[in-house]
Amino acid sequence: MSKRDYYDVLGLKKGASPEEIKKAYRGKAKELHPDRNSDNPKSEDQFKEANEAYEVLKDENKKAAYDRYGHAAFEGGMGASAGRPGGAAGQGDFASAFSDVFDDLFGDFMGGNGRGGGRQRAARGADLRYNLRVTLEEAYGGLQKTINVPTSVACGPCSGSGAEGGAEPTACPTCSGMGKVRATQGFFTVERTCPTCSGLGQIIKNPCRACGGNGRVQKDRALSINVPAGVETGTRIRLAGEGEAGMRGGPPGDLYIFLEVAPHELFERDGLALHCRVPVSMSSAALGGDIEVPTIDGGRSRVKIPAGSQSGRQMRLRGKGMPALRGGGAGDMFIELAVETPVNLTSKQRDLLREFEALSEDNNPESKTFFSSVKSFWESMKG
Structure with missing residues (x-):
């Protein structure tokens, strides 16, 4: 049976460019591969036919000879270098052809860049x-x-x-400077990192004594x-x-x-805000007055305490917090009052506090409200 035209085998027109030839072969290789066509007994012959066509058309000299003489260019003595399907040379050429496509399909995944690198x-x-x-x-x-x-x-x-001495490294003799070595296994070409140079492509004959x-x-x-x-x-x-x-x-x-x-021992940070807990005496909280508080820049600010202030009351100092990282102003500083109960009282202080307690029945509205609620709660439970 006469051979089919190589251009027809790959679905090309005569005069196709190398890029068009390679693209067409890639498509045929995927379409006709025997592993994907186990139900088609002709797929292997068609696959080999496509490889034979690509092996000729990808080579500039072989393609020129084929364009001029057709299949006759590779018959007899003229075709010895091209190889024939089924022969030893043909199998080698097939591996070479498929290797080109393997490089193109998997070169990036394997870390290579085709035959050129x-x-x-x-x-x-x-x-x-x-x-x-x-x-x-x-x-x-x-x-x-x-x-x-x-x-x-x-x-x-x-x-x-x-x-x-800063000498230039030399090309690795094992991989010829490529950094990778290849081995043909049947239809496939396997590429591995060069074991001699660890993929660098270069070796050092005389290592530096300072750095080994x-x-x-x-x-x-x-x-x-x-x-x-x-x-x-x-x-x-x-x-x-x-x-x-x-x-x-x-x-x-x-x-x-x-x-x-x-x-920090004085300030607690929350984003751009700073919090400072300031203790005040019971009398100062009751009577009100002014206190001085520290600021993070090392300065002082005067804060007025309203009369009757309770523990936990907060006052804001605008712009006295932390600066924004990339500009845009600064946060605020919050002063939190902590009303301090006096300790280690003298006899006179105790007497004065007892007298004050006796006179302060209407001065503790929160306590009065709380204990009134407690009394109501207990009465409801008894009922």
Whole structure:
């Protein structure tokens, strides 16, 4: 039986471009693969026919010969290099053809980039984390601080190359600089990371004595960082390129500074708001008056206590809280009164308080209301 025209086999017109040929073959390879056509006994022959057509048309010289002479170009002595389906050369050509499609379909997934590449880029350095604790005052005003970060830095003697004297690495002889090696297994070509160079595509014949060929050494590095005003616990600062140095000249990682604001003995923070609990004497709460309270900027503010103030009463100082991290004003400060009961009374003080208690029957409205409700509750329970 005469052979079908190779262009007809792939569903193409004569003069199709290499991209059109490859695209058509991909479609036919998927459509006719024997594993997907177990109910079609002709699929294997059709699959081989498509591979034979692609093997010829993908090659510029073979395609030119076929366009001029047709199938006769590969008969007798003229076709020895092209191979025939079923022969040893044909099987090798089929593996080569399918390898092209395998590269195109799975190259990105496997980390390669087709026949033209596959070598891994120099390994990027790891990102580093540094925990920094600041006071509430520092979080309020911001600060410039120098920190010491233990990290890997580029080796000075070899300039990060890993080779003695900074010499350039040489191409790996196992993978010829590709970073990957291939093995043909039947119809498939399997690609693996080169075991000699670990995918880098390069080897170092004479490793640097200072870093052992790694291109980096351990060292404490001093960094000056700017902590902006308004930071709070959990704020993260990123310093690009200040992380661990890359392997053999690879790009460095980043440094992430995680901030923690320490608790304060006077103020409690809630977002932009500050709370300050201020104790006042029983007499001051009853009579009213003025008190001075501290502010986070180190200053003082005078607050008027209304007469008859109870514990828990709050007063607001506008704009005396924490600043917003990226501008936009500041929060407020809340003063919470804590009426303090006197202790360690003298005999005279006790007598005065007993006298005061006897005269203050109508001065405790909350107590009067509460105990009136208690009395009603007990009476209802008896009923």
